[in-house]
């Protein structure tokens with residue numbers, strides 16, 4: 096369906112748009128912090144969002160010389176999807192972002208779809224300058240004319256390089272570096288990693304219902320290594336935006352390879368979502384951990400996030416080994432309604448930056464997801480409760496003394512013996528609109544409920560039902576870590592074992608915050624709440 100819409104859309108606007116964006120090539124980066132900046136209704140205050148117009152997937156995330164780069168799928172001429180460019184921003188702390196001019200524009204080979212970037216430390220590509228390693232971006236080009244003509248080879252992989260810390264980019268004259276000789280319609284979203292064991296660059300990209308792995312000595316010449324995935328994981332839609340990387344299993348020296356794999360539609364709670372696989376890569380093939388295979392057999396999937404608004408996320412390349420974290424960010428939306436959400440000046444934001452941790456659990460190898468510790472710089476006033484029994488509602492609004500729309504909370508709640516409570520946090524406004532996030536002990540599920548949280552008539556797929564996620568832990572203490580930012584909530588439950596990310600659009604910002612417990616009392620062992628400051 097989306098392809099049909101895109102096709103019609105493109106047939107009318109592509110050429111005009113490309114011409115217009117070329118004229119805008121000299122747009123200067125924003126100065127930030129001016130009065131009225133980022134104050135529109137529903138504008139996230141500590142999540143990254145583009146200054147203007149459309150954004151989807153994060154792209155080209157790479158750390159180099161003290162800067163985290165974030166590129167993103169961007170259409171600079173409208174607040175809906177259109178001819179894709181790579182927008183660009185940098186941050187020194189993952190929290191405060193500086194907008195930079197557009198990095199990559201469409202050209203005669205096509206639009207600039209999703210992809211990745213690496214530091215070519217040994218200058219294998221030869222693009223380096225004066226002994227300095229180049230940044231190399233690897234991305235899909237999508238040729239609209241090819242698609243319209245009914246061809247199936249209109250997506251292929253290209254590269255570009257930068258020798259000035261990502262500020263300007265030169266496309267490689269030999270593009271595409273991976274042509275689509277197999278003529279596969281969905282052939283996109285390359286993510287590249289250097290594999291020290293096999294001493295080669297490894298590219299993973301999505302080919303409709305599986306991923307392809309390719310290898311290269313120099314980022315220019317690529318050879319097909321293997322395929323993975325047709326018979327494993329969720330296949331309710333098209334595979335997109337994979338990421339393949341090594342990780343150490345927490346608390347051990349053991350190494351595994353993790354494959355993140357976005358899927359649209361077919362996610363846990365509908366529409367777009369990201370599943371993952373844990374296994375090994377031997378320089379040629381990715382094979383599942385024997386223990387993991389049963390979790391993804393017969394169409395089953397293991398989800399990174401059970402909310403509806405974390406899609407196409409991938410991890411940062413080249414985070415220094417002295418840091419050692421695997422850092423992740425996703426697009427905080429869903430193709431079910433992304434182009435319809437009620438914002439004007441811009442559309443979409445990223446998730447918070449997160450750290451992925453690989454754990455050997457009773458269910459097998461699993462990823463835990465945690466908000467990065469850098470986010471603590473946003474904390475303002477704090478409020479704490481210790482050891483309090485709660486039944487029905489505890490109104491925290493006056494106690495907190497700060498706006499309910501931008502809050503971080505950590506709660507440790509003890510489940511009482513012999514009862515099955517339903518508890519959580521509700522944020523609401525004067526209009527009676529309310530969003531709830533919590534845990535229902537009877538069904539052993541976390542949930543996120545935006546069905547009464549405000550505007551929803553823009554799409555009949557937005558607020559259909561509450562979103563649920565099975566609890567994994569059997570501990571008597573439930574841990575909730577929550578971030579509310581005007582139009583979104585992120586839940587990291589049980590130390591990141593279960594994650595839910597959802598957006599919402601209250602008519603006026605949420606001003607009231609309550610802790611609720613029904614169907615029995617709960618004991619709040621600790622509740623910590625912080626006011627969060629804006630990041631712009």
Ligand code: FRU
Nearest residue numbers: 152168208209283335336407
């Ligand atoms: C995922 C995706 C990618 C593609 C990009 C186009 O959201 O569909 O597969 O490269 O968006 O903008």
